[in-house]
Amino acid sequence: MSDERWVWGVGLATVCDESGSAPGTVLDTWFPEPLSGRLPLGYDPAMPPAPLEQLAVPDTRRAVTVETVAIEIDLAAAPTSTSDAYLRLHALSHRLAAPNEVSLDGIFGFLPNVAWTNAGPMHPDDYTRLRPFLQRDGIQVQGLDKFPRLLDYVTPVGVRIADASRVRLGAYLSPGTTVMHEGFVNFNAGTLGASMVEGRISQGVTVGDGSDIGGGASIMGTLSGGGTHRVSVGARTLLGANAGIGISLGDDCVVEAGLYVTAGSKIVLADGPALHDGSRPTVKGSELSGRDGILFRRNSLTGAVEAVQRAGVGVTLNEALHA
Numbered sequence: 001m002s003d004e005r006w007v008w009g010v011g012l013a014t015v016c017d018e019s020g021s022a023p024g025t026v027l028d029t030w031f032p033e034p035l036s037g038r039l040p041l042g043y044d045p046a047m048p049p050a051p052l053e054q055l056a057v058p059d060t061r062r063a064v065t066v067e068t069v070a071i072e073i074d075l076a077a078a079p080t081s082t083s084d085a086y087l088r089l090h091a092l093s094h095r096l097a098a099p100n101e102v103s104l105d106g107i108f109g110f111l112p113n114v115a116w117t118n119a120g121p122m123h124p125d126d127y128t129r130l131r132p133f134l135q136r137d138g139i140q141v142q143g144l145d146k147f148p149r150l151l152d153y154v155t156p157v158g159v160r161i162a163d164a165s166r167v168r169l170g171a172y173l174s175p176g177t178t179v180m181h182e183g184f185v186n187f188n189a190g191t192l193g194a195s196m197v198e199g200r201i202s203q204g205v206t207v208g209d210g211s212d213i214g215g216g217a218s219i220m221g222t223l224s225g226g227g228t229h230r231v232s233v234g235a236r237t238l239l240g241a242n243a244g245i246g247i248s249l250g251d252d253c254v255v256e257a258g259l260y261v262t263a264g265s266k267i268v269l270a271d272g273p274a275l276h277d278g279s280r281p282t283v284k285g286s287e288l289s290g291r292d293g294i295l296f297r298r299n300s301l302t303g304a305v306e307a308v309q310r311a312g313v314g315v316t317l318n319e320a321l322h323a
Contacts, residue, residue: 007091008072009034010048012055013083014121020063021125027114028121029069029086030153036096038072045070061137062119063126078105085110089147089170089187093154099172099188099206100230111146118142147187174209176322182215189221194322199239208235212315214257220246229263234292236314247285250292252314261285261296261305268299270306 009031016025032052048056048068058065069083075097079085085107091097115127119139127134127141134140143149143165150156150171151164158175161167167179170187176194179185183197190201193209201207202221213219217239219231233239234250240257247263255261265285272281288294293310 004036005075006038006072007034007036007075007087007096008039009087010070012052013067013069014064015067016123017058017063017065021123025112026082027112029083031087031090034087034090034094062122075102078103079107079110082110092170092172092188093150099190100204104188113146115141116143116148178322196317204230207233210236210317212238214239214241216242218244238315247289250290252293254295256297259296259298265305268304268306270308
C-alpha cells in the first residue's frame with residue numbers, strides 16, 4: 001500500500017490515573033498536526049516536540065494524566081486502539097482523507113463513554129465521585145458521549161460553525177462551509193465544497209459544492225436505520241426546510257420544504273409520458289436516486305409526491321456569506 005493511505009501523528013493522550021475508577025483507560029488523544037505518510041524513519045517517540053512534552057502533565061482535579069504518543073495508521077485497516085481511532089477522526093477533520101475513505105470498522109469499541117468537561121475529558125464515574133470539588137473549581141460537564149466536539153480538537157480553516165456542540169470530531173468541512181446554529185454534522189460526514197448547513201448531515205453523508213441543507217432538514221445515515229446505501233447530495237442542490245431524504249440527490253436538484261423522500265416513496269413522474277388511462281408513470285424513490293436536475297414536490301391537490309425535470313443550474317449561495 002502506498003504511503004498516501006497512511007497517516008501519522010504525535011499527540012497527547014488523556015489517561016485515567018491510579019486514583020480513578022478505571023486506571024490506565026485512554027479517554028482521548030489530541031493530534032495537533034497529523035500528516036499523511038509513514039512515521040519518519042528513526043523518529044523517537046520518547047522524544048516528542050518540546051511544546052507537547054510541556055503539556056504532558058497530570059491533572060489531579062479530573063483524576064487523569066496526559067501522556068505523549070506517536071503512532072502511524074493504515075487508513076484501510078480497522079482501528080486497533082483509542083489513539084488509533086482518534087487519529088482517524090483527526091485525519092477526516094484535517095482533510096487528509098474524505099468521508100468513507102477511512103476504515104472505521106469497530107471504532108465504537110475503542111471509544112469509551114466520556115464526561116466532556118470545560119477542563120477536558122473525564123471518566124464518568126470519576127466525575128460523579130468528584131462532583132462537589134469540580135463544581136467548586138467551576139468545572140462542568142458539557143456532554144456525555146463517545147465523540148467529542150470538533151472544535152475542541154481541530155479549527156478547520158475557512159469554516160464557520162455557529163454552535164460548537166453541533167459538529168462532532170471526524171466531520172469533514174471544506175472551506176466556505178457555514179454550519180448554522182441548528183445545523184449538525186456527524187463524524188465521517190461533511191461537505192465537499194462551500195455549503196450552507198442548517199439541517200442534519202448524518203454519518204457517511206457527503207454534500208457537494210454550493211448546496212444548501214435547509215433548516216430542520218434531515219439526511220438519512222446508515223448508523224440507525226439498518227440500510228447500506230450511503231446518501232450523497234450533489235452540487236448546487238437545495239434540501240428545503242424540514243425536508244428529508246433517504247436517497248441520493250444529483251446536481252441541481254430541489255426537494256421542496258417539508259417533503260421526505262425515501263427509497264420506497266411512490267413518486268409520480270409528473271412530466272412523464274401519459275399512460276393509457278391518462279395518468280403519469282409512478283416509480284420508487286430508489287429509481288431516481290442520484291439523478292441530476294430533479295424537483296421533488298408534493299401535489300397540493302392530490303397529496304402525491306411528484307418528480308419534475310428541472311432545467312439550468314440549481315441554487316446559488318450568497319458569495320459574501322461563504323467567502
